[in-house]
Amino acid sequence: MFATYEYRIYPTKEQLSVFNKTLGLCRLYYNLVVEHKNKDYRMPIEGYKPTFTKFKPEALGWLNDVDSMPLGQVWSDVRGAYTNFFSSIQGSRKGKVCNRPTFKCKKICKASFRYPVQKMCVGLYSKGLYVSSRLGYIKIAAQSQFCEGKWKNITFKRSASGKWYVKICVELKEEQTKIQNGKAVGIDWNCSDDSFLTMSDGTKVKCPRFLKRKEKQLEKYQQVQSRRFVKGKDVQSKRYYRAKSKVARLHEKVANQRRDWLHKVSRELANKYEYVFVEDINMQKMSAEKEHGRTVGDQGFGLLRQYLSYKTNLVKVPAQYTSKTCNVCGIVNKDVVLGVKQWVCPVCSTQHDRDINAARNILYLGVKKTLGGGPAEVLNNARLQNRECPKPSVV
Numbered sequence: 001m002f003a004t005y006e007y008r009i010y011p012t013k014e015q016l017s018v019f020n021k022t023l024g025l026c027r028l029y030y031n032l033v034v035e036h037k038n039k040d041y042r043m044p045i046e047g048y049k050p051t052f053t054k055f056k057p058e059a060l061g062w063l064n065d066v067d068s069m070p071l072g073q074v075w076s077d078v079r080g081a082y083t084n085f086f087s088s089i090q091g092s093r094k095g096k097v098c099n100r101p102t103f104k105c106k107k108i109c110k111a112s113f114r115y116p117v118q119k120m121c122v123g124l125y126s127k128g129l130y131v132s133s134r135l136g137y138i139k140i141a142a143q144s145q146f147c148e149g150k151w152k153n154i155t156f157k158r159s160a161s162g163k164w165y166v167k168i169c170v171e172l173k174e175e176q177t178k179i180q181n182g183k184a185v186g187i188d189w190n191c192s193d194d195s196f197l198t199m200s201d202g203t204k205v206k207c208p209r210f211l212k213r214k215e216k217q218l219e220k221y222q223q224v225q226s227r228r229f230v231k232g233k234d235v236q237s238k239r240y241y242r243a244k245s246k247v248a249r250l251h252e253k254v255a256n257q258r259r260d261w262l263h264k265v266s267r268e269l270a271n272k273y274e275y276v277f278v279e280d281i282n283m284q285k286m287s288a289e290k291e292h293g294r295t296v297g298d299q300g301f302g303l304l305r306q307y308l309s310y311k312t313n314l315v316k317v318p319a320q321y322t323s324k325t326c327n328v329c330g331i332v333n334k335d336v337v338l339g340v341k342q343w344v345c346p347v348c349s350t351q352h353d354r355d356i357n358a359a360r361n362i363l364y365l366g367v368k369k370t371l372g373g374g375p376a377e378v379l380n381n382a383r384l385q386n387r388e389c390p391k392p393s394v395v
């Protein structure tokens, strides 16, 4: 099992210059391979390894200023990208679609490069992080959580606002222990902020909506940025870049707040329950929607699922009819359409809250899926224990 730790770093001027040169060369190398491979796709990918020697001999001189390890990693990335792409069109990836590798743009590409950990001397010392003799010791933020385990690789990344971070990927010696108390919970997700998450035990979690809170401020900053933009100019004014960085910093702050909150929510759930059941929804599709896309992205339910998947046992269940099925008798009530918050079951006349009922159905489906009905202690809802599988009868 792998884990990644991220720390802020504070490179010196000399280190920064090496970082920026490495970024540029990595991008150049990747783009050259893509350019020539697209021109002559019949040549096997291995033939592009000495790309600089073949197509850009002057770049060989620039290599003296940087470490060669990140470029080796770029080669394995681009080779992997092409292997995946070709096996995807041949259909051997079982329906997984991999797109053709495209050029990396200086302006929008993720600015990062990676070092493999081969030498023994790479590590964290009292002077800082040591990666290579060219870089020396890099000042690193206080390590509250030291990364234990065997180091696999080290990634340096620059955020949109210009801060530098290091991500250390480690292989853990033993699996992280997940809580084992036999308890399970079903979670219904809702696009509205008041009932962002509804648990099967009836609790509701409100969503703080971090981006919405800063919307006004963001608008102001963006207006300043666009006012200072001069059309047709390659290099903009200093004032423009200052405004751009302000926008980026605000976005970064919002993302950090959201991540922090979601980590807290998922940790609380992971400490309480052994199993967490959620609906199997395609979040990517939802966030691309015109109406709710912004809300979906701001709430970060997809991210929460991702955090839960490694903190606890996350199981996805099909989302069909979870709102319309009565969790007591199992009939499907077609009258429960979008917007109906409360309803009474026409068969057993139980009064239902839409979200709590859905969450209980999700819990039931999840228990059935993972444990096939399972040990009684998993079923922390007494009603569920006595219930039969919901029959698809329609009223």
Ligand SMILES: [Zn+2]
Pocket: 326, 327, 328, 329, 330, 331, 345, 346, 347, 348, 349, 350
């Ligand atoms: Zn009923």
